[in-house]
Amino acid sequence: MQLREALDSLKGTGVRITPQRHAILEYLVGSMSHPTADDIYKALEGKFPNMSVATVYNNLRVFREVGLVKELTYGDSSSRFDFVTTDHYHAICQECGKIVDFHYPGLDEVEHLASHVTGFKVNNHRMEVYGTCQDCSVKKEAH
Amino acid sequence: MQLREALDSLKGTGVRITPQRHAILEYLVGSMSHPTADDIYKALEGKFPNMSVATVYNNLRVFREVGLVKELTYGDSSSRFDFVTTDHYHAICQECGKIVDFHYPGLDEVEHLASHVTGFKVNNHRMEVYGTCQDCSVKKEAH
DNA sequence: GTCTTTCTTTATAATCTTTATAAATAGTGT
DNA sequence: ACACTATTTATAAAGATTATAAAGAAAGAC
Incomplete structure (x- = not known):
């Protein structure tokens, strides 16, 4: 299970662990489908009815900067995100x-x-x- | 010079040669810089003050479908276009x-x-x- | 456990790229 | 030159992503 390591790695760089970040990471780790930001947003709106899209984008950027996540850009309109294993x-x-x-x-x-x-x-x-x-x-x- | 071949190739597939298409292709062939749609639009607004951005996008799509041009998508906001040599x-x-x-x-x-x-x-x-x-x-x- | 600081989230608006639409215009073959 | 149809233009719309400011919450100090 890589979620634990990912969280540790975040803590190590001084990034706070919020419930939203935990959930987004968890979703990325469990997902084999290379989701878009909107996929993630929709998937988590049950658990976080008030979460903003901006939160998803902000955190995906944070994860990318820390190296936990890769952003994949193909021809189509939106980026996809891939947990780096x-x-x-x-x-x-x-x-x-x-x-x-x-x-x-x-x-x-x-x-x-x-x-x-x-x-x-x-x-x-x-x-x-x-x-x-x-x-x-x-x-x-x-x- | 590959411009001539490109124009022939367009004619062969039944695509009309308009001054705008000619200019966009010419710019792509001469450019070593992998321009964005907006780069092309700006570069040609001297020659075509009334040209619409849509024309640039439409024609880049046409060129891509015919195989004359490749669309490059990186992390940044806009696509870049590369004349296929x-x-x-x-x-x-x-x-x-x-x-x-x-x-x-x-x-x-x-x-x-x-x-x-x-x-x-x-x-x-x-x-x-x-x-x-x-x-x-x-x-x-x-x- | 509470306080305080600082980071994060939220809600909203703004920005930017790209596509859709409909009317006007211009290629191309005859 | 004519007629047919593709293309351009101008504009609006759509969609993804980012900026902003106020409210809220995490983490360490006490």
């Missing part, structure tokens, strides 16, 4: 928007080459593959 | 936002593995490296 990449279905995680041995070599060619000091990288998931492939073949 | 990747400076192109032998292997693991039919992929460009590194060391 282990390094992984994403496969994105262009039909239904589904996101599936997959692992791949780190692309350190790309970072090195990029650094050499561009003169950048490279910190990290991002990669996704785009295509059609199995469900959507089946649906398409059934006309 | 040869396959390349981007190095992005986290200090100043500069984007530098670099080449890398295709990551076909990643696509294959992803396809195998997730069951997706993979069409393409996207990758960027993030870091600090030389200019910003120098500035930082000079305190």
